[in-house]
Amino acid sequence: MRNIVLRLKNIVKEFPTSKKNKKVHAISDVSLVIYENETLALVGESGCGKSTLGKCAIGLIMPDSGESIFLDENIYTKKGNDLKNTKKNLQIIFQDPYASLNPRMTVGEIISEPIITHNKGMKKEEIKSKVLELMQDVGIRKEYYNRYPHQFSGGQRQRIGIARAIALNPKLIVCDEPVSALDVSIQSQVLNLLKDLQEKKKASYLFISHDLSVVNFIADRVCVMFLGKICEIGNTDDIFENPLHPYTKLLLDAIPSIENAGRQKEMLKGEIPSPIDVPSGCRFHTRCPHCMDICKTDEPVLNEKDGRSVACHRVK
């Protein structure tokens, strides 16, 4: 049995709206586990709650209820130094490398900040040599130590963000769309880097992305979300070769691809429903081509079988 790094239990997160009795149901009762040294991808359309879930997992957003269990302890109940020591192991890489680096700090300062915070009393030279080592790991030249973020391209900035995230050797890194702002040639460089670093540092990734071809490359397991719920979760190969949930099927079918160009597609009807007025029964029923009567009234539960879970009335 593989070791579990993080276990999310029944996470619920709702955001208030301007109307008193209406709420945005961002995440509704989601549970999942992330194993040691694996990449779990969270995929889904905008607004399905994947980023919110990623941030809840490491405590950047506090959910309304639920637990995030890291090393047998719920991180939401921790306080003070205990919390600080836990957070050392839970890091994040953000989507936009232009917005996530402080423009008034040099590369050296940006990468050393987490090291200083968590290693009080460490000597300056020691910190600098650690930072230079990290810069080498992510492929930023040492001479750039005193440069500012605006002097770098998008791909290089993302490398700086990665160096900052791995600085403390975390057990889990949430990668929130780390390559979607990059060009394809740069995207492949950064994806290779993330894979190499994982091998070297033995970290787990919670990889949030809407690009399924990227997910297919990097992930060991895939979790498909729709409107704050998990539709399907399983090994990457199984999901891509044999998607069971109708939503997963349609999502895979929608990718514009070189191999299957011009084929007749089954189009997904309409757009994602509002998370304020969530449809009754199965949340996907308004867009599902195989909708039955039961789907409109009863919410399907996530059934697990051989490491593969699907929430659909048609899949038993």
Place this chain on the structure above:
Amino acid sequence: MDNILTIRDLKVAFQVKGKSAYALDGIDIDIPKGKIVGIVGESGCGKSMTAMSIMGLIKKPGKIVGGSIDFCGKDLTKTGVKDYAKIRGKEISMIFQEPMTSLNPVVKVGKQVMESIILHKNLSKDEAKKRVIDIFNEVGIPEAEKRFNSYPHELSGGLRQRVMIGMAMICKPKLLIADEPTTALDVTIEAQILKLMKKLCEDNGTSIIMITHNMGVVAEICDYVYVMYAGRVVESADTKTIFTETSHPYTSGLLKSIPTIGKKQSRLYTIKGNVPNILNLPKGCRFVDRCDCAENICYSDRPENEFISQNHMVSCFLKKDIR
């Protein structure tokens, strides 16, 4: 074949610190009538600059310094501001990447779409409104009459992009330039928008220039493709040829660096290095520092554009099939 737009040796330069930086350095592009032509390449390769040149929207310190853009017998590089106003929106229109920033947030979407048809077709308000509702139905906006009075923020990204397409198509232009129209959208919505654009192209005989960095999108809807690199066209052909007989190392690098679904790859191919700065370009071929198969000649001489078959152009000294 009839070309609706012919670009020859177009050069756009920016004056930077007394030096001329060529954002476009002699590009040739043909847009046939009723076809979809893709322009692909990385950020900064000149894709959007090409679109801006056609629209006459190059801003200072940038300037068109050479070449011609022939649109239905008119040279757009020599067209004055007043004449351009009659072309833009009526004969050539454009869709931008981010629909939120290209719509006015304080004007109802119906009114925004109406603007161009009132301007170009001299219709009364009632007639114009009817046309707007028709076009909303055509581009697949549900409850078109209700949506006429919506503000942009009340619509989702996909709907906003449909409004943009409606606005661009309302005067039935001969040429539509779409600058990364689906990049900001989810795959499911992307598929819907691509299908819609293809349908509009077929129904109205509109030619489309599709600017994108997504090779999948190209394969899906384009008839011809131009691959650009650092201000030049490095390869062009019909879509099938580009994918089956890839001849430029850059094109092949781009194709190889995309992760493919259904193929187990432990590592992705990468094109080494970064796009060069246009102020400081390599002397010979512009791709030479990133190329896997560069030879001595590539460092010293600039490759010419050469047709290796009827409509397959490559700008490379190694013209053999390198895939």
